[in-house]
Amino acid sequence: MKSQNLVGEIVSKPYKYGFVTDIETEKISKGLTEEVVRQISAKKKEPQFLLDFRLKAYKHWLTMTEPNWAELGYKKLNYQDIIYYAAPRDNEKKASLDEVDPKLLETFDKLGIPLTEQKRLSNVAVDAVFDSVSIATTYKEKLAEHGVVFCSITEAVAEYPELIEQYLGSVVPLNDNFFATLNSAVFSDGSFVFIPKGIDCPMELSSYFRINSGDIGQFERTLIIAEESSSVSYLEGCTAPMFDTNTLHAAVVEIVVLDDASVKYSTVQNWYSGDENGVGGIYNFVTKRGHCRGVRSKISWSQVETGSAITWKYPSCILQGEDSVGEFYSVALTNHLQKADTGTKMIHVGPRTKSTIVSKGISAGKSLNSYRGLVQIGPKAIGSKNYSQCDSMLIGDNAAANTFPYIRSQNPSSCIEHEASTCRISEDKLFYLQSRGIGFEEAVSMIVSGFCRDVFNQLPMEFAAEADKLLALKLEGSVG
Amino acid sequence: MINSNSELILEISDLHAQVEGQKILNGVDLQIRSGEIHALMGRNGSGKSTLSKVLAGHPAYKVTNGKVLYRGEDLLGFEPEERARLGLFLGFQYPVEIPGVSNIEFLRVSTNSRRKQLGEEELDIFSFEDFVDSRLKLVQMNPSFLERSVNEGFSGGEKKRNEILQMALLEPILSILDETDSGLDIDALRIVAGGVNQLTNQDNATLLITHYQRLLDEIKPDFVHVMSSGRILRTGGSELARELEDSGYEWIENELPKTGES
Numbered sequence: 001m002k003s004q005n006l007v008g009e010i011v012s013k014p015y016k017y018g019f020v021t022d023i024e025t026e027k028i029s030k031g032l033t034e035e036v037v038r039q040i041s042a043k044k045k046e047p048q049f050l051l052d053f054r055l056k057a058y059k060h061w062l063t064m065t066e067p068n069w070a071e072l073g074y075k076k077l078n079y080q081d082i083i084y085y086a087a088p089r090d091n092e093k094k095a096s097l098d099e100v101d102p103k104l105l106e107t108f109d110k111l112g113i114p115l116t117e118q119k120r121l122s123n124v125a126v127d128a129v130f131d132s133v134s135i136a137t138t139y140k141e142k143l144a145e146h147g148v149v150f151c152s153i154t155e156a157v158a159e160y161p162e163l164i165e166q167y168l169g170s171v172v173p174l175n176d177n178f179f180a181t182l183n184s185a186v187f188s189d190g191s192f193v194f195i196p197k198g199i200d201c202p203m204e205l206s207s208y209f210r211i212n213s214g215d216i217g218q219f220e221r222t223l224i225i226a227e228e229s230s231s232v233s234y235l236e237g238c239t240a241p242m243f244d245t246n247t248l249h250a251a252v253v254e255i256v257v258l259d260d261a262s263v264k265y266s267t268v269q270n271w272y273s274g275d276e277n278g279v280g281g282i283y284n285f286v287t288k289r290g291h292c293r294g295v296r297s298k299i300s301w302s303q304v305e306t307g308s309a310i311t312w313k314y315p316s317c318i319l320q321g322e323d324s325v326g327e328f329y330s331v332a333l334t335n336h337l338q339k340a341d342t343g344t345k346m347i348h349v350g351p352r353t354k355s356t357i358v359s360k361g362i363s364a365g366k367s368l369n370s371y372r373g374l375v376q377i378g379p380k381a382i383g384s385k386n387y388s389q390c391d392s393m394l395i396g397d398n399a400a401a402n403t404f405p406y407i408r409s410q411n412p413s414s415c416i417e418h419e420a421s422t423c424r425i426s427e428d429k430l431f432y433l434q435s436r437g438i439g440f441e442e443a444v445s446m447i448v449s450g451f452c453r454d455v456f457n458q459l460p461m462e463f464a465a466e467a468d469k470l471l472a473l474k475l476e477g478s479v480g
Numbered sequence: 481m482i483n484s485n486s487e488l489i490l491e492i493s494d495l496h497a498q499v500e501g502q503k504i505l506n507g508v509d510l511q512i513r514s515g516e517i518h519a520l521m522g523r524n525g526s527g528k529s530t531l532s533k534v535l536a537g538h539p540a541y542k543v544t545n546g547k548v549l550y551r552g553e554d555l556l557g558f559e560p561e562e563r564a565r566l567g568l569f570l571g572f573q574y575p576v577e578i579p580g581v582s583n584i585e586f587l588r589v590s591t592n593s594r595r596k597q598l599g600e601e602e603l604d605i606f607s608f609e610d611f612v613d614s615r616l617k618l619v620q621m622n623p624s625f626l627e628r629s630v631n632e633g634f635s636g637g638e639k640k641r642n643e644i645l646q647m648a649l650l651e652p653i654l655s656i657l658d659e660t661d662s663g664l665d666i667d668a669l670r671i672v673a674g675g676v677n678q679l680t681n682q683d684n685a686t687l688l689i690t691h692y693q694r695l696l697d698e699i700k701p702d703f704v705h706v707m708s709s710g711r712i713l714r715t716g717g718s719e720l721a722r723e724l725e726d727s728g729y730e731w732i733e734n735e736l737p738k739t740g741e742s
Contacts (some may be wrong), residue, residue: 179614215571218570287523427539427540429576429578430541431536431560431584432576432578433535433590434537434559434561434564434588435537435560435561435570435572436561436586436646436650437561437564437565437590437593438561438586438589438590438593439561439593440559440561442589443561446578446581446589447578447581449581450578450579450580450581450629451579451580452580453580453581
């Protein structure tokens, strides 16, 4: 008869995105120097202001020390042992998909992200980033008809330098934190989105990040600008091959939202998480921040974090505009020796600003899963409101869950609510489902996805089903 | 009710079981044939619920001796979900709440697992809605319960009706109803009992676990068994239940020599 131990085996399904694409890659030499920063900028034929931005960041980074307050206990990274730029040899961005190396198209096909015209997701435009460069962006022309710009950040630098100069680093300043500053110095590629005044973006926009080389760091940079009364829903997905070394992924995402505009940013993160002994896997040290600059502006972050050896990120909202709204919906699943320290910061600056935080952490194996969040209500944020709900589910006896809520309120007219709970996946719930003919593994994933329902309901349709499947896959054989 | 061509559905011989190291069942013998309704009575802690959990395959209960044949096959060799697919149904005394899992989706997955076993076509969302509609009437349940999470925020009576709804959808061969009457007011009891009565026929069998005569006024048992210290002490017809109602359990327990737990 199956014992409860089996519940412990369900999270260890082999990682199916662990393959490496055999393609000739151009890499610059290892290590980080001013020369490397100049080389990256030169390869991208960047204007002077951007080179200056990078160099300023680099010089500042040299004065910074790596943070350790999260006590994630990872081995110190050797920043001189990382390659800061890698690209498929033939990396000129192609005018049409027919000219893109079929091996690259095949890679994205295998990942379930068909880029070729006929198989494209019908209502999603995709920007595909392979190692350090964007290889293709679909539906560009159709979006252009609406004035929407969706392209790689490299293209944006060439075509819309004034927008880049105005907004880059305006939400996450180049001296913000150790990893964001590093990113500002060496960022390679990423996506750029511009939604003009009054436009509701006619389709979902999506970026797909793929790390292929083992010894490179991926430093993508994403910038989203939503002008007055516009709206967009943006999705981000990530995978990487299995290597027994740790790869650094230090991305920066900046979102600027003006009056009455709204941006919904969803992530399904499935970077390689290392093996069951904790060997290999991605260090996902990411800075994501949105700025509700305008009145009644809105930013909604949804994330499903299942991968990476270590995830360290806090997608945040600065609620400056009056009546602006920030939301954070998160599912983080950890297994084996994975560590996740994730949450959000809601900085209420303007009057009557509102924020909602819903976090669901699931820890299996010997993993550690922490929610860490800040709700700060400033002196001028009169009549502001926050609601936070943080739930943890433990699978097995060796996993750990923490909740670190930080609350600071500087005015008496605001209202802050915080709820937290911890539960175990109970034998009785499993037995109930099994006694109705539902198989053990299906019962586990049913209970877990029920636990995450509030968050899944926030994901775009295309992603919700995907997230459900991903969770079931990660949980297979993990429960115990 | 009883006919000689009936099939032997359940045959329990000398069943011993324990939970967390504590012996609860100490040699249960019981036979149930198709078309029969059995009532199992006894004090709290006599082993009634344990027997139901063991039959359904709860992992916390360990069988230490004896055997159970279900339609001629070794029941204890099957996983809980396989037993359910083969037509064994346990109506829970305390149905659990499963937040975030929609009741209708749960019912559909469950129903399809049984249909698949029977070689019947699995039902898609739309045809399942029609199917479940026809069964809701049986337990007078409001369709709005289908859209809620499984048992979440249901009253005691609603949970029990949801159990009988599941029984109606799964069309089991053997239904074990563990104190389905507990916590029900008289109207809810009639509805639940009415549902069970409509579902029993010559091809299936029911084992009712109860403390009270009042359920047996609504569902007429063919046999009544009295359990004590993990064993069936006495078996009789429905008159036995009435005697118990009048005189309690003590006279039976005193009448037979106590063997104590082995």
